[in-house]
Amino acid sequence: MRRRWDAARVAVVLMAILVAGAARAEVEEPTPRSDLAIPDAARPGPGFDVESATQAYLATLGDADRARSDAYFEGGYWLPLVGLLYDLAVVALLLELGISRRLRDLGERAVRWRFVQSTIYGAALVVVAAVLELPLAFWVGFVREHAYGLSNLTAGAWAVVQVKGLGASLVLAPPAVAVVHAVVRRRAGRWWIPATATAMVFLVIGLVITPVFLAPVFNDYRPLRPGPVRDAIVSMVRANGIDAEDVYWFDASKQTKRISANVSGALGTTRISLNDNLLREASLPEIEAVVGHELGHDVLHHIGKMVLQLALLMAAGFAVSQHVYARLLRWRGLRWGLRDGGDIAGLPLVALLISAWFVVMTPALNTIVRTAESEADLFGLNAAREPHAFASVAVKLASYRKLAPTALEEAIFYDHPSGVPRVRMAMTWFREHPDAGAGGTRASPP
Numbered sequence: 001m002r003r004r005w006d007a008a009r010v011a012v013v014l015m016a017i018l019v020a021g022a023a024r025a026e027v028e029e030p031t032p033r034s035d036l037a038i039p040d041a042a043r044p045g046p047g048f049d050v051e052s053a054t055q056a057y058l059a060t061l062g063d064a065d066r067a068r069s070d071a072y073f074e075g076g077y078w079l080p081l082v083g084l085l086y087d088l089a090v091v092a093l094l095l096e097l098g099i100s101r102r103l104r105d106l107g108e109r110a111v112r113w114r115f116v117q118s119t120i121y122g123a124a125l126v127v128v129a130a131v132l133e134l135p136l137a138f139w140v141g142f143v144r145e146h147a148y149g150l151s152n153l154t155a156g157a158w159a160v161v162q163v164k165g166l167g168a169s170l171v172l173a174p175p176a177v178a179v180v181h182a183v184v185r186r187r188a189g190r191w192w193i194p195a196t197a198t199a200m201v202f203l204v205i206g207l208v209i210t211p212v213f214l215a216p217v218f219n220d221y222r223p224l225r226p227g228p229v230r231d232a233i234v235s236m237v238r239a240n241g242i243d244a245e246d247v248y249w250f251d252a253s254k255q256t257k258r259i260s261a262n263v264s265g266a267l268g269t270t271r272i273s274l275n276d277n278l279l280r281e282a283s284l285p286e287i288e289a290v291v292g293h294e295l296g297h298d299v300l301h302h303i304g305k306m307v308l309q310l311a312l313l314m315a316a317g318f319a320v321s322q323h324v325y326a327r328l329l330r331w332r333g334l335r336w337g338l339r340d341g342g343d344i345a346g347l348p349l350v351a352l353l354i355s356a357w358f359v360v361m362t363p364a365l366n367t368i369v370r371t372a373e374s375e376a377d378l379f380g381l382n383a384a385r386e387p388h389a390f391a392s393v394a395v396k397l398a399s400y401r402k403l404a405p406t407a408l409e410e411a412i413f414y415d416h417p418s419g420v421p422r423v424r425m426a427m428t429w430f431r432e433h434p435d436a437g438a439g440g441t442r443a444s445p446p
Ligand SMILES: [Zn+2]
Pocket: 293, 294, 297, 373, 376
């Protein structure tokens, strides 16, 4: 009885922190820079050459900045593997010390209804896993980001983000765990098909609610204020058949120095969000180039297509995991206190197997995403007609993504094209449209 009280109190405190965090502070929308520098070798003229223009853009990144960006990005190659080994240690602790089994028993003692038992187990696991994963999360999300000058968070603010994340996980994950468990429990030996179907349903629900309920927990999202930036974007948005209301900006600089923008949502909640670092550090043509890219994701239905591609990868992952899990269960299930294939206490092990699958599938997953990103780049060039601005942004993104990798590095580790193919694509487009962009005539309506 006392235990349940404690859980309720923790929940109330977490909700209070979430509500406090959602209180809106007034912030001013940043104004874009007015300059867009074009290297001499990239200017239009009879001697224009795509390769020379591309190299001229790449050379605008200083040696020190380039070395730092290379080191940061190359260090990131190891993170999935480090994360997986860390997870392996966490899961070993949960199973070998009988923690997972005890969390299951806790739920079973508290209530009789299976669904609620699974929910309690899910909530307890979320908390225990968050605590055990904290050291790695701190190193990756705070120490490493600060070491490369990419984070704006104080340690206290970082902790608040973690608590908010934990709160959101506590609201969303336990019911999802309970539903998945209810679906797969009776199919102890053959659960990969129902597990994939249920996971995809939750993925779509997650996509739909993210911009409306989840993203606002961490940042303030506001419609762009009336003015030249909004006018230019709304014009592009209208020209490409998208609802003009759905463009927002948000205060990402609270957390990070990165410039970025994204398309989020699905089934009616789709929107484009620009981060304030982009609004502050880019010129209007650069913002248009970025928005053109984001419009491409929307018009080309990338979210829907990626969900389907992910479903195939996930189905294969669940099938492999089901097979390996059955063997592990025979090997050591008794020692871990797992009763059968449908025992929820085995969840950490299943989750570990799925993560391992996706680490192995990193090149496939990255190539799926990178291909869509490249399509969006081309769409953006045609929509914004700002090849120089696009090239300039591609170089700016090198603050956190290695500018010029080898072909193999790009194939394995890049979920976006690197700077080189992006700048080359822009300069190739410019060669065929020498009048467009940066002082030339723009083909947008007045
Ligand atoms: Zn993109």
